Amino acid sequence: MEKKYTDFRNNIYQKISGYVPGEQPESNDWIKINTNENPYPPSPSVVRVLQELAKNPSLLRKYPNPNGEPLRSSLANMYNLKPENFIVTNGSDEALSLIVRIFLDQTRTAAAPEITYSLYQTLVMSVGAKYIHAPMKNYTILNVSPEALEESGADVVFLSNPNAQTGEFIPLNILEKLISKSKKLWVIDEAYNDFVDIKPSSFLHILKEHENVIVVRTFSKSHSMAGMRIGYAASVNPVIMQGFLTGKDSYNEDVVSILTGKASLEDGEYLHKVIQSVQLERTRMMTEFLDRNFLVLPSEANFLLIQPPESKKAHDILLKLKEQKILVRHFNSPLLAKYLRISIGTKEENNELLKAIDFIVSS
Ligand SMILES: Cc1ncc(COP(=O)(O)O)c(C=O)c1O
Incomplete structure (x- = not known):
């Protein structure tokens, strides 16, 4: 049969189901x-920024800063890293999507725990990469096995910490021990990390020593701003950060999100x-x-x-x-x-x- 433009990538898209929100x-x-x-x-400081913007609608006339400034620098200050270590994104889903687009293709493999955020699988399969469900450590209380991720043979591993659907948190010292010896790219998704009791809980605090890690975070949960779509990814590896800059849309985050995100971040x-x-x-x-x-x-x-x-x-x-x-x-x-x-x-x-x-x- 004659090929139609709609056949394009059907071999991939027919095999996956979209994320169900x-x-x-x-x-x-x-x-x-x-x-x-x-x-x-x-935070009330978010409301104040919105009121200011309403008084000066002309601020919306111009494109935003392409690097999410001044939010990016504010993040760098907070975590004692450099602005170049961060990319601000349209929700953390965009950060995950960029990671998949930049680091995976049909020759590569990604792994995540059998129970976790299902978007990882959808994104990975959408670029034709192979997706591995790493077995859980325990099926009674659904514990994650970071060791199974390391042993999965994948190029890139996704770990939601705390894990999506269960809430389990893997302490930083356990992760660090494993990741220091790992040859894989670890994506640590910290969407729920601010709610962890044990501190420090974020890998951002030890990121400097780990060039094979990308931390992904969001303002949707702890900052109560899911409707705004603010997320970010951080890495100290210049090659990874260059990949983000090359792969991202020109103005991927809007002015309102950048300014309200900064206000929320600074109202600790x-x-x-x-x-x-x-x-x-x-x-x-x-x-x-x-x-x-x-x-x-x-x-x-x-x-x-x-x-x-x-x-x-x-x-x-x-x-x-x-x-x-x-x-x-x-x-x-x-x-x-x-x-x-x-x-x-x-x-x-x-x-x-x-x-x-x-x-x-x-x-
Ligand atoms: C583990 C995990 N990562 C990322 C996200 C996406 O968050 P965002 O609203 O920043 O796109 C969610 C949303 O529920 C999530 O559960």
Whole structure:
């Protein structure tokens, strides 16, 4: 048959399924704890920047700084690195996407834990690279095995730390020991890292000694700015950073995101308060679910992966919660089907959730 332009790369795209995002309802009358957003508003300093911009709309007339300045320098100051070590991106998904485009092709292989952020697989397969599911260390409580990633034979490995879907955090000293000897490129995705109790938790603090690491972070979770789309990647390897500059769009991050991101980053006091509130509620909700005989995986993130007592099916509970306008997340994969993932909401939202679950379980 004659070739059509629509055949282009069909050999790749027919084999993969796109990332399935959590439901985003149109109205605001839902308790929405399905996509790990932050239940608290962004810093008041973000609002002040928006007000300033509203007074000077002419600021939108010009293109933004192509390197995300002044946010990039602000990040460098915060982590005692150089501005050239950072690339500011349109959400951390863009950073992940760039990494895949720049470092992978049909001759290369990437690995990630069997249970993790599913976008890694979609992105890797979209460029025709091979994707390896590294086995978990333990299938009862779904522990990640960093050793399995190292032994996977992949060129690039993705590690979400804390891990997406489970909340498990791998301490820096364990990772560092492995990575110092590794010949692979390690992508450490720290989307949930600000919620970790044990400090220091970010690989950025030890990045200087590791040229084979890219750290990826986001403002979507701890900074309550998922709607703004602000992320970044950091590396001390000049070849990697040159790759980012070559591969990125000319103006990949907008003025509003750059300026509000900087304001949020520099309001450490507010960030600390928000993180503490999430951590306190996380501890309380763990106890509440354990008291109700749920299995609760230990989490250092802003969500809990919970398994309802034997008699009740996770997906049924999700449907019944939905009838009460409460949205939680369920993954229909063999290892996760028994679980529900619940983002940590405000105290009031969490209480509503517990009330609804008590009603469902007792009826
Ligand atoms: C592990 C992980 N990485 C990255 C992202 C993407 O975040 P962003 O909103 O910065 O694109 C998410 C979103 O949920 C995530 O769970």
